[in-house]
Amino acid sequence: MALYGPVDRLDDAQAADVVTLASRAGLAIGHTPVGDEDWARRSGSGDDGFGAAWATGADGKLVAYVQALRSPADPSWSAELLIDADERSRTADLGAPLLSAVLRLVGQHGGGTVHLWAAGGGPAHAEVAARAGLEPHRTLHQMSRPLPTGLHSSVPLRAFVVGQDEEQALEVNRRAFADHPDQGGMTLAMLEERMAEPWFDPAGFLISEIDGRIAGFCWTKLFLGSDPLVGEIHVICVDPDFAGRRLGHELVVAGLDHLAGRGATIGMLFVEGDNTAALALYERLGFEITRTDRSWTTTVATST
Ligand SMILES: CC(C)(COP(=O)(O)OP(=O)(O)OC[C@H]1O[C@@H](n2cnc3c(N)ncnc32)[C@H](O)[C@@H]1OP(=O)(O)O)[C@@H](O)C(=O)NCCC(=O)NCCS
Structure with a gap:
């Protein structure tokens, strides 16, 4: 296993590998924090609002990837972690060093609050977040119903x-x-x-x-x-x-x-776990929770 990065841009071939990994990681379409369109569109932007690090297996195939993107609205960053479905048991061991590397780059790019999003929000991601010094933050439900x-x-x-x-x-x-x-x-x-x-x-x-x-x-x-x-x-x-x-x-x-x-034929939406008014409204309309994502946060100081 080899670790690479952090880098502040990906070339086209690397960006394509990330999109492939996103689909192998089993991400559903329309998932806001880690939507496929976003991987492809933003990963090549090459500005100081982007950072990535990744791991490859013995055959050179991309198996783990961490990316941080600065939000256009404020100085906060959104980080995501992708793990190949075959490597899930190693999420914490691969994800923690990659995330730490990306956080160092965030510091060099001005720092700020970083939110790590985990699709499906499992315990392994919590372990990655804890090892890299992040605290639990938000819970986001995806809800669906037939149309x-x-x-x-x-x-x-x-x-x-x-x-x-x-x-x-x-x-x-x-x-x-x-x-x-x-x-x-x-x-x-x-x-x-x-x-x-x-x-x-x-x-x-x-x-x-x-x-x-x-x-x-x-x-x-x-x-x-x-x-x-x-x-x-x-x-x-x-x-x-x-x-x-x-x-x-x-x-x-x-x-x-x-x-x-x-x-x-499918109606879908995202709602915060603490938004009781909206959750009640959607449940009354027959929506059911189909996945729950969680986020963790930390504030990274500016470094040189
Ligand atoms: C969620 C929101 C759109 C509801 O709009 P609203 O016009 O006030 O709600 P409604 O009067 O249509 O109420 C619909 C249902 O929501 C539930 N509800 C509304 N306000 C509620 C509250 N404060 N607490 C608990 N349930 C509430 C009720 O169960 C109600 O169902 P019922 O009348 O059939 O019993 C509104 O509160 C809002 O704009 N919130 C801020 C934005 C937001 O959170 N949007 C959703 C993001 S996913």
Whole structure:
């Protein structure tokens, strides 16, 4: 077994090996922290917001990989660990030195808070995190249900209007997610970046307008090319001034209806483990937890 890195960019062949490892590691499509698109798109960026280290087996095949990416929003970093399915029993022994190496690079690139995400969040990842000095942080559930639901929304909704609704939607998002800074801190630049993605469709960004202001919205995302076709409730929020009137329920029903109308047969979403209001809403609508991811965190000081 040979360890490599840390490096601050990957060449195309290395990036392709990482995408292959991600699929061998058994990552589901549409998984936000370690989505395949992100591996391919960002790993070659070569700026100081990226760091990676990896291990190869005797035959030179990539078997373990750790990556850290600086968030565009703030000075925090998101780290992920991939282990080949055949090497899972060695997760802690391979993952801990790789993560420590990547943390050193993060320090050289200005430091900051690092969140390690583990798809499936098993005990081996907890061991990696502990050995590298990280503390437990968040729990994220992925929930799914079959589509269609047979339900239709009874409240008037309209599609997002590009160039008109951005600021108000961001304000509702900020107010609704005041307790969840990762989501509540979405900026215009971040929104526009997502709106430039191929999956973005204003017709799938459903707005509830009451008395001339946005009361809530349900932004859906189709995982184009997935089979079966997966549709996500990407962002759902209701302004606190309009909470508790079943608007959240109506918006999710409408979002799922829209996704089913586009051919999705699976409805999917991510929800924080401590978001009791949202969990209750989704369970009532027949969603079940299909996986649970966990994160661990540490703050890395700037080093030279
Ligand atoms: C989650 C959210 C969309 C719910 O919207 P809402 O319009 O207030 O909720 P509703 O009035 O439609 O309530 C729907 C169900 O949610 C549950 N619920 C709502 N608020 C709740 C609370 N504070 N605690 C527990 N359950 C709650 C109820 O079970 C209710 O079901 P019932 O009326 O059939 O019994 C809203 O609280 C919100 O925007 N939260 C912040 C953003 C967020 O967390 N989004 C989800 C991210 S995954």
